[in-house]
Amino acid sequence: MSRLEVRLSGEGGQGIILGGIILAEAAAVYGGLNAVQTQSYGPESRGGASRCEVVLSREEIDYPKVILPEVVLVMNREACVRYAHQVRPGGTVVVDSTFVDAVPETPGRVYRVPITRLAREHFGRDIVANIIALGVLAGLTGLVDRTSLEQAVANRVPPATREANLKALDVGYRAVAELLSAAASDS
């Protein structure tokens, strides 16, 4: 794999940065790739804009930030307006349709998944939405293999929540399977 760039965006409190860390860890520690994860956030810990970037490569990574991503996650309206169009042509844009209805014109392929709603339905709370999102991203793009991602999730989250988080990852993968089979039956 030559350089592959991922941008995760939303707001403080949605677990955007932890999601990026887990993705980078899956690739670097368990997947044998090089990975760099960077982040940008305001002084507030909740509510402010939150952005996390992950660069993956088999080669040495020079510039650590995203130039134009292949994969974009937007978890709220503001992030959607700012980042949904900043993607390589044919790249993947995953939108949390719980919070975002209209997606602006983008050169990427848009996938609407009710990520936070799935979290509420399956777990009764929003907090695992970031892990569901990772399952969706990996399921759609294969940017890291599932075993590596599961290992990284299990390693990073508090032990008491390990099982729930692994289940959340599975919810993400299954959402992709449903999305793709629905798309296949449409065509």
Added chain:
Amino acid sequence: MPHEPGVRLMQGNEACAEGALAAGLDFFAGYPITPSTEVAEFLAERLPRTGGTFIQMEDEIASMAAVVGASLAGARAMTATSGPGFSLKQENLGFAALVEAPCVVVNVQRQGPSTGLPTSPSQGDIMQARWGTHGDHPAVVLAPWSVHECFDLTVTAFNLAERLRIPVILLTDEVIGHMREKVTLPDPSSIRRESRPRIPPRTPGALPYEDRHSDVPPMAVFGDGNRAHVTGLLHDRRGYPIGPGPEAAALIRRLQAKVDARRSELAMVHGEMLDDAEVVVVAVGCVARSALRAVRLARQEGIAAGFLRPITVWPFPEERLARLAEEVRGFVVPEMNLGQLVYEVERAVRGRAAVRAYSRVDGNLITPEEVLGALREVARP
């Protein structure tokens, strides 16, 4: 408790803290400040478990004072901060230089001046790291460009501080400090630790600043049972205050010469694609990551571009620059300030080649495209 060797995804600040532990850190005093806080956070948890001491002080001035005090008592001591705190540490940094107290000061640069942009990177402290404290004084300043180098250079910083009895500054930035990256940590037993020269315990008649046999006098560590006197006044070999005259000048010159005499060893550089280069990008820290990509892109366009990264910012590797200036058409110096490193490049180049500055001060990392644009201008005027 040393670190586990092997592959990890680690933050630059964490790697810096791990490097400090691997280098034998005994004492950390600090006051948390973004974007350096993780260094203290990590050490607050880990250092006490190794038998070391972690103190959160009331402010940065006191933190630096505590570090100097710990050093005088024999500890391998460190603090970490960012711009506003680095300003506050300057007075005691000068004190450390004069009393020859080995210590390491980490400055994770953020956009200033003043409180500035707390969560955004900058390289605005390049000159402050050299000249921030008043009076002539030795300075060694190391600037890592990767998480792995945060680890390695922290070890180097401790070893140089101890060997030369000087404060050493690790000058990182928000990008390098907060970035997480794949690192392979070495076996702790493979890490070499240097210690300060030290007067053996209870040595009759030993002088605490005896410099006739070495430019780095063996230290009279408090508690070793030797006579020690420490003052911010210029002092004689006993450590007692002196007035103006040759002894004062000799002390100032010796302190500076500790670094100057070892310039070729201390001034580390990292070069790539320099053999046939016509235009060379000179960059440090996070900006060097953008610069290397720009150089690679320029090569694809047929521009004979090269890359030179001072790993040691101070003493500045001016001999290397001076030699290159004879061979190349020009230099590009991208930096996240309004022009600091470029002064040193110009000073070394002495008009023998073009020097093009590129500045960015909006709190965002300079991009490879920006550096490439400047490279094109110098390569194809």
